Amino acid sequence: xxxxxxxxxxxxxxxxxxxxxxxxxxxxxxxxxxxxxxxxxxxxxxxxxxxxxxxxxxxxxxxxxxxxxxxxxxxxxxxxxxxxxxxxxxxxxxxxxxxxxxxxxxxxxxxxxxxxxxxxxxxxxxxxxxxxxxxxxxxxxxxxxxxxxxxxxxxxxxxxxxxxxxxxxxxxxxxxxxxxxxxxxxxxxxxxxxxxxxxxxxxxxxxxxxxxxxxxxxxxxxxxxxxxxxxxxxxxxxxxxxxxxxxxxxxxxxxxxxxxxxxxxxxxxxxxxxxxxxxxxxxxxxxxxxxxxxxxxxxxxxxxxxxxxxxxxxxxxxxxxxxxxxxxxxxxxxxxxxxxxxxxxxxxxxxxxxxxxxxxxxxxxxxxxxxxxxxxxxxxxxxxxxxx
Amino acid sequence: xxxxxxxxxxxxxxxxxxxxxxxxxxxxxxxxxxxxxxxxxxxxxxxxxxxxxxxxxxxxxxxxxxxxxxxxxxxxxxxxxxxxxxxxxxxxxxxxxxxxxxxxxxxxxxxxxxxxxxxxxxxxxxxxxxxxxxxxxxxxxxxxxxxxxxxxxxxxxxxxxxxxxxxxxxxxxxxxxxxxxxxxxxxxxxxxxxxxxxxxxxxxxxxxxxxxxxxxxxxxxxxxxxxxxxxxxxxxxxxxxxxxxxxxxxxxxxxxxxxxxxxxxxxxxxxxxxxxxxxxxxxxxxxxxxxxxxxxxxxxxxxxxxxxxxxxxxxxxxxxxxxxxxxxxxxxxxxxxxxxxxxxxxxxxxxxxxxxxxxxxxxxxxxxxxxxxxxxxxxxxxxxxxxxxxxxxxxxxxxxx
Numbered sequence: 156x157x158x159x160x161x162x163x164x165x166x167x168x169x170x171x172x173x174x175x176x177x178x179x180x181x182x183x184x185x186x187x188x189x190x191x192x193x194x195x196x197x198x199x200x201x202x203x204x205x206x207x208x209x210x211x212x213x214x215x216x217x218x219x220x221x222x223x224x225x226x227x228x229x230x231x232x233x234x235x236x237x238x239x240x241x242x243x244x245x246x247x248x249x250x251x252x253x254x255x256x257x258x259x260x261x262x263x264x265x266x267x268x269x270x271x272x273x274x275x276x277x278x279x280x281x282x283x284x285x286x287x288x289x290x291x292x293x294x295x296x297x298x299x300x301x302x303x304x305x306x307x308x309x310x311x312x313x314x315x316x317x318x319x320x321x322x323x324x325x326x327x328x329x330x331x332x333x334x335x336x337x338x339x340x341x342x343x344x345x346x347x348x349x350x351x352x353x354x355x356x357x358x359x360x361x362x363x364x365x366x367x368x369x370x371x372x373x374x375x376x377x378x379x380x381x382x383x384x385x386x387x388x389x390x391x392x393x394x395x396x397x398x399x400x401x402x403x404x405x406x407x408x409x410x411x412x413x414x415x416x417x418x419x420x421x422x423x424x425x426x427x428x429x430x431x432x433x434x435x436x437x438x439x440x441x442x443x444x445x446x447x448x449x450x451x452x453x454x455x456x457x458x459x460x461x462x463x464x465x466x467x468x469x470x471x472x473x474x475x476x477x478x479x480x481x482x483x484x485x486x487x488x489x490x491x492x493x494x495x496x497x498x499x500x501x502x503x504x505x506x507x508x509x510x511x512x513x514x515x516x517x518x519x520x521x522x523x524x525x526x527x528x529x530x531x532x533x534x535x536x537x538x539x540x541x542x543x
Numbered sequence: 544x545x546x547x548x549x550x551x552x553x554x555x556x557x558x559x560x561x562x563x564x565x566x567x568x569x570x571x572x573x574x575x576x577x578x579x580x581x582x583x584x585x586x587x588x589x590x591x592x593x594x595x596x597x598x599x600x601x602x603x604x605x606x607x608x609x610x611x612x613x614x615x616x617x618x619x620x621x622x623x624x625x626x627x628x629x630x631x632x633x634x635x636x637x638x639x640x641x642x643x644x645x646x647x648x649x650x651x652x653x654x655x656x657x658x659x660x661x662x663x664x665x666x667x668x669x670x671x672x673x674x675x676x677x678x679x680x681x682x683x684x685x686x687x688x689x690x691x692x693x694x695x696x697x698x699x700x701x702x703x704x705x706x707x708x709x710x711x712x713x714x715x716x717x718x719x720x721x722x723x724x725x726x727x728x729x730x731x732x733x734x735x736x737x738x739x740x741x742x743x744x745x746x747x748x749x750x751x752x753x754x755x756x757x758x759x760x761x762x763x764x765x766x767x768x769x770x771x772x773x774x775x776x777x778x779x780x781x782x783x784x785x786x787x788x789x790x791x792x793x794x795x796x797x798x799x800x801x802x803x804x805x806x807x808x809x810x811x812x813x814x815x816x817x818x819x820x821x822x823x824x825x826x827x828x829x830x831x832x833x834x835x836x837x838x839x840x841x842x843x844x845x846x847x848x849x850x851x852x853x854x855x856x857x858x859x860x861x862x863x864x865x866x867x868x869x870x871x872x873x874x875x876x877x878x879x880x881x882x883x884x885x886x887x888x889x890x891x892x893x894x895x896x897x898x899x900x901x902x903x904x905x906x907x908x909x910x911x912x913x914x915x916x917x918x919x920x921x922x923x924x925x926x927x928x929x930x931x932x933x934x935x936x937x938x939x940x941x942x943x944x
Contacts, residue, residue, distance in 0.1 A: 357550040
């Protein structure tokens with residue numbers, strides 16, 4: 156870290172915050188990653204063989220590196236520690252002594268042997284915020300259930316509802332489809348970070364405490380609208396959960412997402428289409444009637460979209476005030492003018508010879524910009540350093 | 544209103560957000576104990592107060608999850624006097640939140656510098672589709688568009704199909720990240736006394752959900768859209784069972800779990816089959832494996848099988864509808880789902896607090912959807928000290944509307 160970096164580091168939102176992270180799951184690692192991106196010092200306590208996330212796919216072709224681990228571990232430190240040995244437990248205790256937050260995803264039944272159970276941590280570290288993040292949480296009848304991403308997305312209710320719209324129309328008989336990557340785990344991690352910072356906020360009044368986060372709960376929380384719909388009397392299903400009109404359209408050179416919720420947006424859409432005759436029916440002025448005729452509208456939209464270039468459509472639509480977006484590829488995003496101008500990506504040192512780029516953070520702090528330089532810690536890099 | 548045992552007790556939020564993403568953020572903060580004052584007007588009511596025809600809802604919602612716990616006041620921000628009152632409210636708050644298009648708050652006289660002038664350590668959260676800066680910052684959008692711009696929509700889908708539209712989870716995911724950033728800014732203010740302007744672009748939250756694929760792309764690699772497949776696990780996916788539309792999700796991490804799976808499914812021949820003996824072999828033969836699993840599971844009860852597999856250490860879960868979620872004792876025990884009711888709201892389930900706290904445990908839903916302007920006696924009367932006569936006059940002149 157250069158002196159310029161450390162000066163900037165001292166001003167970051169979470170400068171001075173010390174976090175110890177034990178992560179086998181994406182959820183715990185993402186919680187730590189969010190805190191690290193905002194300036195917290197995050198130490199991953201890894202087993203001797205390294206976190207299993209170090210070898211998690213996708214791997215970067217031609218290197219030993221996991222793209223997933225690089226994304227999750229960037230900006231953190233690594234300490235190797237065998238928590239089943241007295242020496243390892245002493246090392247952990249020393250780290251926790253000066254820590255503000257512990258994030259842990261050790262299964263509940265394995266915690267006592269590693270001195271990571273709620274009571275043992277609470278009695279020794281009274282000002283520490285102890286965040287547990289597990290697939291189904293650490294309490295409740297299913298606390299000992301295990302899950303990977305595909306299970307969690309469906310345990311939280313969103314998996315059953317996907318895909319919707321065009322994919323569901325094209326392939327009505329296929330199984331439900333998961334969201335790319337680790338969406339549920341990211342939600343769990345985000346809620347764990349929220350729980351951690353919330354409990355840390357209350358430390359002056361309440362001291363340290365235990366926070367129980369579940370990835371399943373988090374999926375349900377972000378999918379709460381479907382539970383609200385159930386309360387309204389509608390049980391949602393992927394085959395019927397679709398916008399009455401709008402959605403995914405194939406255009407020349409790519410796919411467009413189009414969604415008009417307001418009257419003025421419909422009027423602008425009619426303008427975008429060049430006011431064809433079918434749009435001029437008196438009845439279509441009524442938004443409720445438009446919804447009833449959604450299939451007919453989409454039929455016309457599909458035909459029109461298929462004849463026009465995706466970039467032209469989106470550019471003109473946004474000028475006119477029609478909410479439309481291009482389905483962009485990762486390569487388009489990495490090169491994107493908008494992203495470049497916002498400094499969304501930073502150079503990432505994977506090791507001495509491999510350099511890539513990485514998303515700095517999914518939020519920006521305009522008064523104290525987040526740190527641009529990123530690196531992935533080698534396994535146990537701190538072990539060689541003298542204890543403070 | 545202070546809640547001694549709520550972790551964010553004493554934090555006040557002046558909330559100008561509407562729709563889903565911003566209100567979900569402030570709803571999380573309010574469930575954790577923050578006092579959240581929602582600012583709307585009759586000419587700019589939040590979406591739940593209106594029909595949502597494109598979604599098929601032909602009337603206003605009687606219960607709206609993302610507005611629970613919030614106090615409601617009316618201010619017609621097109622009137623300069625209303626803007627003055629809004630600033631007085633912000634001056635009494637710790638956090639202000641908004642989800643207008645970039646630049647609108649400034650045009651209203653409520654930009655970051657305006658707010659900092661009345662409250663030197665204000666935290667302003669601006670949540671938008673594309674951020675406060677950059678060539679696309681004027682773009683309007685909703686959840687499916689965030690995911691389209693941010694790449695999550697493209698990376699999600701059947702390998703041979705079109706991209707998939709993300710729904711409210713994308714809004715709410717942006718809101719949850721916004722809540723994390725807001726808490727971090729509160730800690731920063733506690734340490735430094737400084738103001739902060741958080742710029743959260745929902746499409747960049749979608750980018751975080753494909754953070755690994757973006758690293759691949761930065762090195763010139765082309766990430767694949769895997770559908771339900773996993774790059775290192777097989778079997779992995781969503782399989783039909785004996786009951787129609789009752790799917791079982793499965794993820795087998797290693798050989799021991801594979802052996803446990805064939806044992807639990809009473810398919811002993813599977814345990815000695817060389818095509819499936821190792822993880823690499825199973826990945827190579829995963830089409831055959833998926834066909835075989837589909838055949839085996841066709842006679843199985845989804846729920847019984849999921850329980851058996853979990854007991855044997857295999858990651859399995861039924862694909863749950865909201866009906867299953869509503870019936871689940873585990874979620875109820877955790878207060879992840881809670882029953883709510885009010886005079887005009889028959890008992891129904893809602894989503895509770897995002898985490899459980901061992902000490903500051905007074906978190907969750909305290910009151911339901913506020914009527915427009917129902918808390919003006921407290922907010923305009925007690926907090927701002929406006930007399931009844933003054934308020935009546937402001938109503939007549941449509942400053943309060």
